[in-house]
Amino acid sequence: MSVPTRVVHKRRATVTDLPLYYSGHLLKKLSKEKDFKKYYGELRGATLFLYKDDTQDTYTEKLDLEKLTSMELDSPYQRKAPTIFTLTLHTEVVQLKMDNSDTGEEWRGYILTVVKKKIPSKLQLLPGQMLLLQEALDQERKRKPPIARPPLPPRPSFLPSPSASPFRPLPKEKPSHNSPDIPACFYSVTRQEAEQMLEANPENGGIILRPSTLANNYALTLRQLTPSGPVMKNYRVASTNSGFVIELDTANKVELLQPPTKEEGEYVIPDDPSPDHNLRL
Known part of the structure; x- marks a missing residue:
């Protein structure tokens, strides 16, 4: 018997103790690996938690995006083709693959927003999506307010x-x-x-x-x-x-x-x- 979705979400929130900003299916691999692996990803705070599927309540692995130094698109967006991003962290290089450019652009927007604490200047998102992104930014700034710059x-x-x-x-x-x-x-x-x-x-x-x-x-x-x-x-x-x-x-x-x-x-x-x-x- 499968666990109800709301119970899974509640357990994940308890385990991670972080607010959920965005989630969805994606594929991931390290730069040294040959093949991508399927995961269900949740962006909570500035951490990407990866689950084997959307019914698993305990994450398999996580990526600390506070250590992100760059996020690059491997090739130009194509409407019906998968999108691949290369994320360079302090200790590893990771590739994330999404089904299409629309989903990829949303992931890119949320990841860069929570890491940089500001919305990227060029995002191909709808007005409603931008409002949700702004809400996530406001919540993240309250959770981790920026350190004031001393004179x-x-x-x-x-x-x-x-x-x-x-x-x-x-x-x-x-x-x-x-x-x-x-x-x-x-x-x-x-x-x-x-x-x-x-x-x-x-x-x-x-x-x-x-x-x-x-x-x-x-x-x-x-x-x-x-x-x-x-x-x-x-x-x-x-x-x-x-x-x-x-x-x-x-x-x-x-x-x-x-x-x-x-x-x-x-x-x-x-x-x-x-x-x-x-x-x-």
Whole structure:
């Protein structure tokens, strides 16, 4: 005897403890797998729960979409052809396949909306579907309100103003480890030179601190390893009274300034303002 649908839904809500935004049949496979497997998917919060079918009350596996870095359409939409998306997460690459472009566009809309906390600018959905999507966004924002971006701290008085003479770089050799004011990862090189150095010498580390193109500022070049290969990222570093601020995307605090491995903050600010937790240049 099959379990009533409402009982299944209630059990799933209890198990996951997350609001349901969208659901439906889909196929999924990892990039290293050959064939797709059928699932019934539920997007609850920013997590995609996968069930063997729509009668199973406990999920078989789940995908944490908070770790989504990109969602790409494999080929242009075709009205009566299946749609395949490639989702790149921090630790794996997953492909999702939907029966048609309409269903695929709804999945894409909901996934990107809950992950980015905003509705994508270009969606091919009907007005009623957009209203439901807005309701899901409002609910997700209440569940996980965005972190307020802290204001950029004032420029320290001991530093010259931005209108002063341009930044004077150090010689193009590695600074002495005996110097207390200059970290060992600082090189007076350009962005292109820093990327070339990291690419050519991965065994020596993945981060270089360098002069910024903006006067009296610094920049950080990072070589980050991802499932699809190494990626170069560059960040501006601004001086403050309590240390240094790395400008990222949304607010995030860390105890001390370390190479950024996840773009989670507009400013990375030490929780402990003591000198031991400040990067000195």
